Amino acid sequence: MNAISALDVPPLRRSDADGVATLVLDRPSARNALCDATIALLHETLDAIAADRAVRCVVLAAEGPAFCAGHDLKEMTARRADPDRGQAYFEDLMRRCSAMMQAIVALPQPVIAAVEGVATAAGCQLVATCDLAVAGENARFATPGVHIGLFCSTPMVALSRNLSRKHAMEMLLTGEPTSAAEAHRMGLVNRVVPAGTALETAQAFARSIAGRSTLTIATGKRAFYAQAEMGLAEAYDYAARVMAQNMMARDAEEGINAFVEKRPPLWEDR
Known part of the structure; x- marks a missing residue:
């Protein structure tokens, strides 16, 4: 059984309209954490979109009160029972997640994140990796790994390529949440909109881009x-x-x- 079929409900939904593919992370009970199945399905979907001439722009959103809480720590912790205490799995997980992030960058179509609620650790990395980002005013961003003894090294790659070094280091070293307004000032998001309207705004943004060559x-x-x-x-x-x-x-x-x-x-x- 592969990672995707291991879940009863696919952790990602796709809908297409007006040249825009909207992808919705759909594990609200797990705060849309990036489990193995989500990473695999998101990467598989991006590969399909790359070859889809009908798709001119992509919006990435999420179901529920959180955009994405990062990696699935419960799934990761379960691998501590492996003979090597999970080291091989952790290395493979980071490679797979990094490949998925790079697929967003390599995608011919622009990708716009529509963020409501929290985007933490690899979830914050996901926002930073997207080409553009729209945030509801209730959104919060953080790389809180330092609080649990795990520096957010892979999110650091995306953050350090989007923010100034001082801003990126502040987020990484303190692990404290950053408001949507502050994220806008720092350059992590393009627009801040009333709570609950990020998806609508991102889709309008996408339709505008979809009208270009x-x-x-x-x-x-x-x-x-x-x-x-x-x-x-x-x-x-x-x-x-x-x-x-x-x-x-x-x-x-x-x-x-x-x-x-x-x-x-x-x-x-x-």
């Missing part, structure tokens, strides 16, 4: 993350090549012509 969006998203890992001169050389190649695309030609002719563009996504 998918080729252009995929090109830009890929280039954004690639250049961010480069030195300044290398980044400019790379971005110049990407932009010149983008200019040769049919959608760039159409978009420029439409602007000059003062008409809406007709995207062909090529």
Whole structure:
């Protein structure tokens, strides 16, 4: 029996409308913790979406009062009974979760987190990994591993690439919760909206992006993350090549012509 079939109810729901795929974490009784099944199903779904030309943007939300409480500590603790006290399992778990996070970054379509309630540890990592994030004003963010003797090292990777070093270190070292307003000020989320409206706002955000050329969006998203890992001169050389190649695309030609002719563009996504 695999991790997904081990649960009676799939821990993730998907619905599609207007070019937007909405994925909803659906283990509210476990505060949507990232158990083995959730990680596997989320990664599998992202892989399917990557090849789905009908999907132009993705929204990631959650059922219940918590967005995601991080890894499933009960599931992890049960592996202490393994002959190696769980070390092989823990290493494999972190590799699988890291691969799923990287699948979000590699996805051609933008991913927008819609956060209500708490997003802690790997849940906070999930928000930081998404390309954009909308938070209800009741949302709280934390990397509280230090309180239980477990530094949030993998969430640190996403946080340190989204926040200033001082802000990331403050969250990681103190483990204290950060309000939605403070998360916005720090750059962890793009917008703060009235509680209960994060999903609606994120979907409207997504529909706006879905109206753009998918080729252009995929090109830009890929280039954004690639250049961010480069030195300044290398980044400019790379971005110049990407932009010149983008200019040769049919959608760039159409978009420029439409602007000059003062008409809406007709995207062909090529």
